[in-house]
Amino acid sequence: MAYLIIFTPPVSSCRHHDAPFNFVGGAGQRRKATPKGHKSMQTRIIRFGAECANVLDRVAIDVFDEAIDPARVAAYLAEPGHLMVVAVSDGEVVGQARGMVHRHPDKKTELYIDNLGVTPSRRRERLATHLLDDLVAWGRSLGCEEAWVGTEVDNGPARALYERRGSQAETFVMYVYELADT
Secondary structure, eight states, rough: OEEEEEEEEOOOOOOOOOOOOEEEOOOOOOOOOOOOOOEEEEEEEEEEEEGGGGGGSSBBBSSSSSSSOHHHHHHHHHHHEEEEEEEEEEEEEEEEEEEEOOOOOOOEEEEEEEEEEEEEGTTTTTTTHHHHHHHHHHHHHHOOOOEEEOTTTTTTTHHHHHHHOOOOOOOOOOOOOOSSSO
């Protein structure tokens, strides 16, 4: 089966609109127009806002790292500069990418790509690429001059995706501090 990927321009609601880009995606395929009479599963890339919360009622497996908490979603979306892009197919979220605009007093404004997930059954269809493309375009429109993302050393598919976008891995050490009262 082939999939039709439709990019939904930024809108004030999650209603689906006709979009300027219609592509068939699939393992090993390049972007190309949907063949006439071809049946495909439509996937919409949506810039997620507070008015879209009901879209998260149906989420495929492994799109998010943990269960979705509506209060956390609301808090995330209430923050200026917090961005979420979702891929929706047949009413189900099959992919997501999140980022934050990170402004500095002494460096370029950055888009920190916080998370990316695509359900296993829809991987290798370029959904992650399309999600990142839209997230980066959104960040650029908000003044970001560069983007950065981190992943685990052994996450080969993610590293390949990021390297195809023209960057090389850098050495990085991370420390995590628990802030909750114990």
